[in-house]
Amino acid sequence: MLLAADEISVDASWGHIYGPVSLAVRAGGVTVLVGAGGRGRTSLLLTLAGRMKPSVGSLTAFGRTNDAHDLFRRATIANIDEVDGIEQTIRVSDVVTEQLRWAAPWYKWVPPATPDDLERICRPVFGDYSLPTMEAMVEELPELTAALFRIAVANTRKPPLLVVGGVDNLASTAGAAKLLGRLVALGEEQTVVTADVNGADPATGIREAVEVPNLTDREFAILESEVADG
Template sequence: MTDPTEVIPRDDELATRAGRREAFGEVLIRATQIGVDASWGHIFGPVDLTVRAGGVTVLQGAGGRGRTALLLTLAGRMKPTTGSLEAYGRTDSPHHLFDLAAIANIDEVDGIGQTIRVHDIVTEQVRWAARWNKWVPQSTEEDLERICRPVFGDLTLPPMRAMVEELPELTSSLFRIAVANIRKPPLLVVGGVDKLSSIPAAGRLLERLIALGREQTVITADVNGVPLQDGVTDVIEVANLTDHELAELEREASER
């Protein structure tokens, strides 16, 4: 009997799994002078960077809309207006990159309504992942375990009846990653670890991303970077994430 909650991979995911697995350290993404401009002005760029397969790549740079837009671009959610982006064997093909990437913990993409329970989010994700013609009942503790445990590791899972707004910041971030990563695509892009106000919590989040990096390529960001360690493939300093005036203010602040 077919499990109604069975995750059905899309054709592109099947093709990815059928192909060879990327060797650790192989270049997956190469950005050359990429930038994004909006009708009202410059957002970020030009930026050059390379993302290698496996582990966690940390982009070191100022937080804000420029860094967020860069993460969205590296996940195929935003198309560069300048430069060239090679990713997974194709050049300037954001739709291809979109299909191979999950993005999490970025409010502009996966912000969760605060007056909603963990149970409702899990139920929604199970239904989205199930066969389209199967009725799926309300989610269970087993669904929560299946979806969240790979991300949480030995950390405590959120209570099913808890409101999202009640979750501690680390729990909330890990939960958002878990529901976004339900299909486990090759690439996982996560909003900056420095979004967490607690330094120990940010460290635990990085530990969990490193664990995920054993099976996926993970990209995240931190304004100060992180120490190079096992599981952190590269820490890449990225300039041009703000306009020139704000960049000068950032430089002055860092020198004091």
């Protein structure tokens, strides 16, 4: 197992966020966490990428337990506004240039990005889909293109673990299916974790769909249960 969470929860000063949650993620392929979207699910994804520490419970990743710093180095996270939200009023070329400069040694001057840089960074994620143009405004990118672009920029280092915001964040079900297909392709070389409230058919090529309870505030979970039973 690459990741093993044992009864982890996260609480903030103002209250409970999610948990307890126990789950396991095997190395390689795509694991889809099945659960309600919102703050709790986002926080769980952040925890699995080492960007948030559990308040209680244990998280073992890459053979180390409760070592968020080590997990942070081995993982990247994409398509989650709280982490990789891109300013909308800038061009694709500006985002690629900024990424190249972040990745370069501090003493090295990096010139503005070229179409070759865009191709190198984005093609592994986009596959056969068309890349955005260098001059395109980020806010004008189609939904699927914008999601793939964010993943490509975040995944430049290609660490062992790639955590991606829920595919169900896309309004189009067709777009979500295409995004999942590209994550399956990335899962051939990385371990990919994403989420979907409706789960995913194994026929899509995912490795596993894992049901995750306790992702909503406790009072909302009670209301949801009452509605379901009603």
